[in-house]
Amino acid sequence: MRIIACIGSHRKNGNTARAVALLEKELRTAAEENGAPLTVETVFLHELHIEPCRGCRACFDRGEDLCPHKDDLLSLRDRIMGADAALFASPVYVNDVTGTMKTLIDRLAFLCHRPALHHVPACFLATTGGSPTRHTLHTLQGAWLSMGGPSVAALGLKAGALTGAEEMQRHYGRKLKKLARLVLSRAEQKMSSRPGFGSLLVFCIQQKARRRLCKGEKTETIDARYWRERGWFDMGCTFFVPHRAPFFRVTAARALGTLLARVF
Numbered sequence: 001m002r003i004i005a006c007i008g009s010h011r012k013n014g015n016t017a018r019a020v021a022l023l024e025k026e027l028r029t030a031a032e033e034n035g036a037p038l039t040v041e042t043v044f045l046h047e048l049h050i051e052p053c054r055g056c057r058a059c060f061d062r063g064e065d066l067c068p069h070k071d072d073l074l075s076l077r078d079r080i081m082g083a084d085a086a087l088f089a090s091p092v093y094v095n096d097v098t099g100t101m102k103t104l105i106d107r108l109a110f111l112c113h114r115p116a117l118h119h120v121p122a123c124f125l126a127t128t129g130g131s132p133t134r135h136t137l138h139t140l141q142g143a144w145l146s147m148g149g150p151s152v153a154a155l156g157l158k159a160g161a162l163t164g165a166e167e168m169q170r171h172y173g174r175k176l177k178k179l180a181r182l183v184l185s186r187a188e189q190k191m192s193s194r195p196g197f198g199s200l201l202v203f204c205i206q207q208k209a210r211r212r213l214c215k216g217e218k219t220e221t222i223d224a225r226y227w228r229e230r231g232w233f234d235m236g237c238t239f240f241v242p243h244r245a246p247f248f249r250v251t252a253a254r255a256l257g258t259l260l261a262r263v264f
């Protein structure tokens with residue numbers, strides 16, 4: 001089992017790094033109990049070379065390989081896609097993720113057009129000085145869901161300016177332990193075989209909206225080709241991969257998705 005942790009904080013000994021280290025410890029304990037070898041790859045995003053998006057749309061219109069930036073983005077994308085689970089952690093900066101984390105999200109925006117993350121369950125952490133973490137976690141989770149990724153859980157930690165590992169453990173130890181077990185079990189179950197309501201809903205909205213877009217296009221775009229080649233436009237297709245989600249969940253997600261797709 002390989003888990004990749006992407007950290008959007010510059011402080012290597014800061015609150016976010018500490019929270020990730022505590023979660024990693026819990027993941028290792030849980031993996032040991034399950035007898036499953038675990039590798040955790042921690043990536044500080046600021047140590048990579050990832051340029052801000054220029055908005056040229058080359059990735060959308062012609063493919064991500066034609067992005068004018070030749071930096072570490074695509075190799076990080078491959079590492080994320082090759083992991084069994086992912087963790088994204090960011091401090092709250094003025095109520096949202098840090099610029100470093102947002103740069104990563106923006107540069108991966110082509111995955112919202114051509115989702116490829118349905119096999120990588122992810123969890124999300126946000127640390128804050130005191131204000132709510134909801135918006136920051138929503139940014140992280142929303143981006144992941146749009147890229148086709150299943151979201152396991154999200155946890156916000158109030159940490160002040162700097163919180164010691166012991167204090168953080170005292171306040172959040174139980175929650176981090178629960179989160180670690182959940183992430184491991186979802187990664188082992190291959191979560192994409194039982195997608196949640198949110199994942200089914202996002203799939204349905206994207207499918208209906210893209211089908212509608214296709215009708216007005218003279219030549220097939222790379223997004224349309226990507227969806228068509230995978231059979232995602234087919235009438236009976238309800239998710240990126242064959243799945244065993246309960247009938248009621250699928251029906252409810254499709255009913256709401258059909259309605260929402262008309263609005264978008």
Ligand SMILES: Cc1cc2nc3c(=O)[nH]c(=O)nc-3n(C[C@H](O)[C@H](O)[C@H](O)COP(=O)(O)O)c2cc1C
Pocket residue numbers: 009010011013014015016017091092093094095096127128129130131132159160161162
């Ligand atoms: C530029 C900046 C903006 C921040 N904005 C907020 C904020 O809007 N609300 C808040 O409660 N804390 C805010 N904080 C505090 C951090 O979210 C908090 O201390 C976090 O745990 C720091 O994580 P780190 O140690 O990994 O950098 C901000 C800190 C910085 C440096």
